[in-house]
Amino acid sequence: MISLSRPEQSEAADSPIEVMLEYWLGYSMPSPERVRHESAWSPDTRDDYCSRCGVTIGPGEASASGCGSCRGKPGIADGILRLGAYTDDLRNWIINVKYHQWAEMGAVLGRELGRLVIDHRIVLDTELSKVIVVPMPMPWQRRIYRGIDHARLIAEGAAKVFNAPVLSMLCKRNGTPQVTLPRSQRKRNGSQGLRLHSYGKLIPGGRWIRGSVILLVDDVCTTGATLRAGVRLLRTLKPERIIATVVAVSDDPARRSTVKYQPR
Ligand SMILES: [Zn+2]
Secondary structure, eight states: OOOOSSTTOOGGGOOHHHHHHHHHTTOOOOOHHHHHHHOOOOOOOGGGBOTTTOOBOOTTOOBTTBOTTTTTSOOSTTOEEEEEESOHHHHHHHHHHHHSOOHHHHHHHHHHHHHHHHHTTSSOGGGGGGEEEEEOOOOHHHHHHHTOOHHHHHHHHHHHHTTOOBOOOEEEOOOOOGGGSOHHHHHHHTTTTEEEOOOOSEETTTEESTTOEEEEEEEEESSSHHHHHHHHHHHTTOOSEEEEEEEEEOOOHHHHHHSOOOOO
16 A cells, blocks of 8 residues: 555544645645555445445345444435445545545545446436436635535546536535534534525536436545535435435444445
8 A cells, every 4th residue: 555645544533734845845745546556445335334324334234224324314315325434545535535635536536436326226227317416515715725525526436437517405504514523413403504506407418407316525534524415415306316415424333333444
């Protein structure tokens, strides 16, 4: 495995000065294809996680009604698809896409996500003409500060796989980033400042939002609060289905200690 410069760095450790120094001193990221090729990581199968809430599950834990974490509660959207758990290589890649502007890796992960949508028959061939890809939004102030809209990049990578339009149908007011909050507060903060952009019913590519299949794309799902808030808004446009499509799911510490993480 290729070692990135600071693979174990925490998200909170990224100060603006560090980010700027790295940018101006010519810090560069390795080729994502090479990193991907040399990593032992591989995408999850449908048996590795709950299709209602996305958490990592043990053998036989989930049924059609969900897993130990979500049974009896509303699922996230009409299902969730993920590339993997938010650990090890996948976690490092996401952190570097998000905080070190590793755009190429964002596109690679997006394409993997798109391929998985087809391989796992989340969207059937007959439905491809109805797909609309919607990234979870980032406040414009944060986009300028970070220099990258990672969810949009991932969404564009995924959309290329089935030639679907990417529409920023949601927007977000600047506020406390979810990543800085403890899990308990993320649930309350999830919908804050989120709203729907006004789009016509007929969108580019001649597709209709009513009756469409929306893939709502984000990098990491932690509590699902932000995705749920986005789904609630998008439902008012009457799509046929909304699938939460995320690169990784961060399991809560209690689950991490009970479910054995397999090296991938
Ligand atoms: Zn579940």
